[in-house]
Amino acid sequence: MTWLLEESLYVLLIGVPLTAASAMAWVKTTHRALLWATILMLLLTVGGVAAEQLVVTDREQITAQLEQIAADVQSGDVSAILTHVHSDADETRERVQSDLRHYIVRTARITKIHEILVFRDRNPAESEIKLNAVVEVNQNRAPIAFELTLRWEDERWKVVAYTYQHAMTHLRKPSSQ
CATH class of the missing domain: 1.20.5 (Single alpha-helices involved in coiled-coils or other helix-helix interfaces)
Incomplete structure (x- = not known):
């Protein structure tokens, strides 16, 4: 409800x-x-x-958090971006730092949130999200499909893990050999 x-x-x-x-x-x-x-x-x-x-529901709070993450990625402020990473997610923290060293992000905008699943029965609570974003990196603009796992910590949702790929990957034909 x-x-x-x-x-x-x-x-x-x-x-x-x-x-x-x-x-x-x-x-x-x-x-x-x-x-x-x-x-x-x-x-x-x-x-x-x-x-x-x-009333701010979990989905609304997560959506606002995702928009803030996108704004911080676009600003290039690494310390602000890292505040969105869960304290137990050392591997994710290292991956974020590595990704940001290799890319200059000019634009990061969420275009569609396909799914937000919230699991309050887990301890701590978790959320799984599927979304699309348009990202301009190193002067190349592309739609990117993201999958994120967030975990509740310090009264907010923080990233535990994420994956991404070009949003059109599944539409590409396999190259003939």
């Missing part, structure tokens, strides 16, 4: 028609119970939209 808290449109799509139907029924019948039902529907709709705005 977290989908209700991720987009106020869902609350509005349910609440507005129910409120309108109740209001129309009250106008036609002037029955006092329908007036109270209309007021209740209106309050529930407003409350639902307010709750959606106030």
Whole structure:
């Protein structure tokens, strides 16, 4: 049910028609119970939209974290980028440093988040993400497919592991020999 808290449109799509139907029924019948039902529907709709705005779900927090990582990669600030790496992920930390030494990133922009899976039952909680980004590296611009694993640490999601490849790799024909 977290989908209700991720987009106020869902609350509005349910609440507005129910409120309108109740209001129309009250106008036609002037029955006092329908007036109270209309007021209740209106309050529930407003409350639902307010709750959606106030509650930050795991998916929303992860999406914001990913956008911040992309901004830090684009800025080239290695120390800022490394703050997004989990403290237990030494191999990932070394890989990030190695990748950034070999490439000059001019642009890093997430174009599509395909999937965010959150596993709160794991200890600590983890998330697996699949996304596409457009990255301009060494004056070459390319779509890149990323898969990341994040782990909850210090009240935020941090990268434990990641893989990437050119997003069109699966479309390329194998070279004939």
